[in-house]
Amino acid sequence: MALYSEKVMDHFRHPRNVGIIEDADGIGEVGNPVCGDIMKIYLKIEKDIISDVKFETFGCGSAIASSSMATELIKGKPISQALQLTNKAVTEALDGLPAHKLHCSVLAEEAIKSAIKDYYDKHQIAYDHSQFPDCKSCGHCCEE
Numbered sequence: 001m002a003l004y005s006e007k008v009m010d011h012f013r014h015p016r017n018v019g020i021i022e023d024a025d026g027i028g029e030v031g032n033p034v035c036g037d038i039m040k041i042y043l044k045i046e047k048d049i050i051s052d053v054k055f056e057t058f059g060c061g062s063a064i065a066s067s068s069m070a071t072e073l074i075k076g077k078p079i080s081q082a083l084q085l086t087n088k089a090v091t092e093a094l095d096g097l098p099a100h101k102l103h104c105s106v107l108a109e110e111a112i113k114s115a116i117k118d119y120y121d122k123h124q125i126a127y128d129h130s131q132f133p134d135c136k137s138c139g140h141c142c143e144e
């Protein structure tokens with residue numbers, strides 16, 4: 001059996017939503033200190049809906065595929081729904097990732113949460129802090 005699903009290969013070869021949003025409402029950047037991969041997510045938000053999303057990922061193919069799929073899953077969705085997006089949902093949408101690559105999908109979940117938190121902070125919107133686990137204590141990445 002192939003190591004990577006066709007969906008992973010498709011999103012790796014033809015990633016959706018690559019780029020930056022100059023006037024983004026929220027930007028999230030996370031990195032994994034172990035593999036060194038970095039993921040940056042840009043959000044445009046209108047009336048609580050994610051009207052546009054772009055990403056830049058400097059990392060492995062699974063990280064690129066995870067970012068691409070994650071952006072597709074939250075585009076046009078309410079913020080509340082984007083906050084529910086888990087790395088498991090990203091992995092399932094990609095028809096799976098090898099066990100040693102699951103952390104790549106974690107980066108996508110964390111980058112989106114970080115961008116939403118940035119949006120809330122910049123626009124002084126009150127939010128439930130428990131929705132944003134302290135990145136530095138999770139052991140997966142460091143937010144900078």
Ligand code: FES
Pocket residue numbers: 032035036037059060061062063101103104107
């Ligand atoms: Fe670390 Fe893919 S190998 S994000």
